Amino acid sequence: MSNRSWFFASQGQQQGPYPEVKLRGFIARGTVTADTLVWSEGMADWQKAGDIPGLLSGISGPPAVLGSGAFPQAGGSLSSDFGTWALLGRGLLVVIGDLSVIAAPWTKTGFYRWFVAHLRIPQRPDAVFTGKPGDIWYAFVVLALGIYAGVIHVPYLKFALVPVQAICWWIIIRWLIANLSPDGHQCPLAFTGGAWAYVGWYLLAAVSFFTIIGWAWALTAWA
16 A cells, blocks of 8 residues: 555645655644545545545554544644743733834734744644735734824824724734634635624723723623
């Protein structure tokens, strides 16, 4: 069987052909699991890798079983491997970038790239963030400028900026999700929430904090 070439199905697309040694590499990394459909010359139809005698044997690591979709449904939980001090340092760098305004797109993008690189997604060891500072620089600049709204003596300016900040965060969230890759490849992930609905939830959360009533429920429902 070692000289056979293999195909496998991933996210609805056919991958291959690959020599068996490379297929076993995919198995070791969790790209191909017991539930992944595979096919090789001589087989009547596609079969699950776990149903083929000897294919998964000799592979180190825990058994991996994936459900449908880009993310695993079983076999571990999402975690991170960064420490408190590292997070604090990165957070301070973001604050400095926001205070300088001009550097905000670079410090924020760098933080997101660092954060995703230290996430541990079960069976997806190569998670990366592919966004660039110039993609939505204007959203970061507007949010950074909003920091100074409190020191400008213009009546109600700080409150008037709340919907603007909400729109900026909506743009950022869409950008974050679109540039998140759980396995090192571009994935069709998207945030489909509408802008006005997001602004509404943002305002509701803001009001709940001002009134100190129900903010936990508002944030939970918003999430």
